[in-house]
Amino acid sequence: MAIHPPEKRVWWNEPIEKDEIIWIVIAFLWGLVMFGAMVYWHIEGRQNLSTQAYRIDPALFEKRTAEFTKQFTVREEGTTGIPVARPPAGGDVYMLARLWEWWPVLELEKGRSYRLHLSSLDWQHGFSLQPVNINIQVHPGIEHVITLTPTETGTFSVVCNEFCGIGHHTMVGRIHVVEPGATTGGKPQ
Numbered sequence: 001m002a003i004h005p006p007e008k009r010v011w012w013n014e015p016i017e018k019d020e021i022i023w024i025v026i027a028f029l030w031g032l033v034m035f036g037a038m039v040y041w042h043i044e045g046r047q048n049l050s051t052q053a054y055r056i057d058p059a060l061f062e063k064r065t066a067e068f069t070k071q072f073t074v075r076e077e078g079t080t081g082i083p084v085a086r087p088p089a090g091g092d093v094y095m096l097a098r099l100w101e102w103w104p105v106l107e108l109e110k111g112r113s114y115r116l117h118l119s120s121l122d123w124q125h126g127f128s129l130q131p132v133n134i135n136i137q138v139h140p141g142i143e144h145v146i147t148l149t150p151t152e153t154g155t156f157s158v159v160c161n162e163f164c165g166i167g168h169h170t171m172v173g174r175i176h177v178v179e180p181g182a183t184t185g186g187k188p189q
């Protein structure tokens with residue numbers, strides 16, 4: 001009990017001011033609009049993805065990504081030593097996040113569909129594909145599977161947009177998109 005209790009015991013039970021009611025109603029209606037927009041953008045928008053998600057042991061995901069990379073590596077990315085995997089069109093593709101890299105670099109063909117598997121080995125990271133601005137939260141223990149069909153050729157960056165520590169700003173991956181049938185490195189045959 002307070003040292004000086006209010007004289008009226010039920011001090012809070014007063015009629016609500018009209019202005020306050022108006023603002024409560026506006027906020028409530030706007031919340032409903034935003035809720036509807038979330039569903040609308042999921043169907044009509046081009047940035048909210050319909051991903052499948054599964055539980056996975058990070059060690060198993062690392063093993064699968066390593067096997068995938070070993071099988072399909074065609075070269076190294078510049079002088080970074082990071083392998084570039086060029087999987088067959090239509091297949092499963094793996095990319096992992098860890099402190100502080102996206103691994104491996106992928107080389108995909110334009111107009112072909114792939115099943116991209118994404119997960120983290122340690123902390124939460126944010127997969128942000130630039131410049132198209134596609135965003136996915138990547139958690140350890142959860143594997144996202146995204147059906148991906150690149151629509152234009154070029155080099156796309158994967159930027160981590162979830163702060164993950166001292167090397168966060170260096171956590172940049174790559175996806176190269178080349179014309180179907182192009183040789184590795186993107187040059188036409």
Ligand SMILES: [Cu+2]
Nearest residue numbers: 160162164168
């Ligand atoms: Cu990060």
